[in-house]
Amino acid sequence: MATLEIRDLHVSVETPDAGPKQILRGVDLTVRAGETHAIMGPNGSGKSTLAYSIAGHPRYTVTGGTVTLDGEDVLAMSVDERARAGLFLAMQYPVEVPGVTVSNFLRTAKTAVSGEAPSLRHWTKDVKAAMDALRMDPAFAERNVNEGFSGGEKKRHEILQMELLKPKVAVLDETDSGLDVDALRIVSEGVNRVRETGETGLLLITHYTRILRYVKPDFVHVFVAGRVAEEGGPELADDLEENGYDRFLDSSAPVTA
């Protein structure tokens, strides 16, 4: 049973004018395969920083704490090693890669993650099935990665990758943002398919509770000022939907609209 353990994680980011800025201030979190966690929190609370730090984006500097996957030191791994170890990040803003087709990209990624090229017949079938389930046109496979994709297409493409790469732990960064109801439902179905395998731990990062209507979390963590401020079950999400984040925010902090 795969386990991602985050202990007392401190992360800073280099800012152009103010030098390094501390974003995460001691995050503790354990995600096991088959569990679904939601991380909710106001803008600027460090949710995305957590996602990118787990994936190893060079912009973020870990200044303290540990991240392990089944006991292996994730922080010592390069970005691609983390992915091959079983981590996956569905990005909020996936990047365009001109000239590289979706089909080539998926096959290359699958080959990298599993250490050997997938058998062509099974692979073609798997890709087609996964694309059908996400209501993606077959022509999509011949387009260049994320180039000219709509917001919904980008997110479906991220979920497609998650379904095909079968990670041990997947972090979904604001996957619901910018999606209309239909697209949100399709994407959520994809997330639920992964969830139902029981083989992937899911960490849904979201500002709103929209996606949680379709994907029921086992655990909800409220993120405030770079750490987990409160934890609970799905009822905590309902509470946040009703009452917002006000009670978690420092009353002396300036109120922004």
Next chain:
Amino acid sequence: MADTSNSTTTSIPTDEALGLDGLDAGREDLALDLPGGAPATLTAPLSGASVPDGGSPVGSAPAQHGLNAHSHGAGVPATNRAERRTSFDVADFPVPSGREEDWRFTPIERARDLFEPAGASVSGLRVEVSTADGVTHRRGSSDASAGKGFVPGDRAAAVAWADAASAGAVDVVDIAAEADLAEPVLVRVASDAPRSAGHLVVRAGAYSRATVVLDHSGSGHVGSGVEAVVGEGAHLVVVSVHQWEDDAVHLAQHDLLVGRDATVKHVVVTLGGSLVRVGSTVRYAGPGGDATLLGVYFSDAGQHLEHRSFVDHEAANCRSNVTYKGALQGETARAVWVGDVLIRASALGTDTYELNRNLVLTDGARADSVPNLEIETGEIVGAGHASATGRFDDEQLFYLQSRGIPEDQARRMVVRAFFADVLQQIGVRSITDQLMAAIEAELELADGSGDEGDLPVVADGVEAELAGARL
């Protein structure tokens, strides 16, 4: 012809249309001045010519993108290729100072000796030709067929012409009329002297079909000329590969004379050398000619790779298509592309397009890209150009790596994809594969990473895509 009423709009694809909008289009010295991110159409009224836009009077056509838009920097007038001097006499060209329009990008201090004839001290380029049925090769200090489709366009080319004669290095490869060659003719060109010169004539007889591959290697300073005279209805592919040693300097002029209804494809691949400058000129001997000029270059630290092309449309109903793509990697890597197209008043029914793309892989590299289009008649099918320089950036790298793809493989993927469409246009699979392998070797050299990734490169898929793509 100024009162023609047919409408000629020439489209300039935006970066988006060409699929480069994900890259930042910064880092280029682009003489092409596209206001507000590229208009969808352009009209190019020129002196003594008109390109009416939907029948509107010439004078009212907005000159948003005429010749004047191709300003060449401070105080340098716009190119007027028709007036550029050509001559076999070295004395007709002053020694370049580096300020001239056609030398302003070139680090001429590396090539000064190639501006003076070397007389007896010059060596002939060593040339080996793989002959076959229908192909003959001869070499001498002069040949009646040399200079029929070639005239030097700058001092270096005039010097090379004179030196080739002095060194007895005038080579002629004749392809018989109606010959249909199954295999490419391989011409190995080598320099191992401090100073070499050569002139190669390729004559493709009427209705012949052939591919000629020039493979340049060695070191030293080299001046050379290539002329391809393509007979009526012939189909000729000329591939010129430059894989010189790091210290080599090579100034070359390639002239193509395209016969009536003939098709010529000219491919320049430049990978090695300190300074390599190849100027290619296309002229049409009759109507209906079709010229495709392709270029691929990979510039590493310290390299200056310069490609110039000039398509002189004088005959009617001819086509030209110019596509040059280059990657740059390493501090001080430099690449220059200057593409001139002249559509003379007599060149009715011309269809021309030129495109240059640069992919900057690391900081410190610089690509200059200058398309020039002169149009003297409105009665053409189309004329357009595009140029963009993009970066392989850290976010692309992160995205690919976050899917388990190691950094070196991620770079290979992007570079392979970038060059694939040009290489596949060569149309000869074995050459395409060799060139892709050579480019990947460049990438690994420049990486400085001797360690190979453990993971197999998914090459078969790309090749399948190459094979499946329409040529």
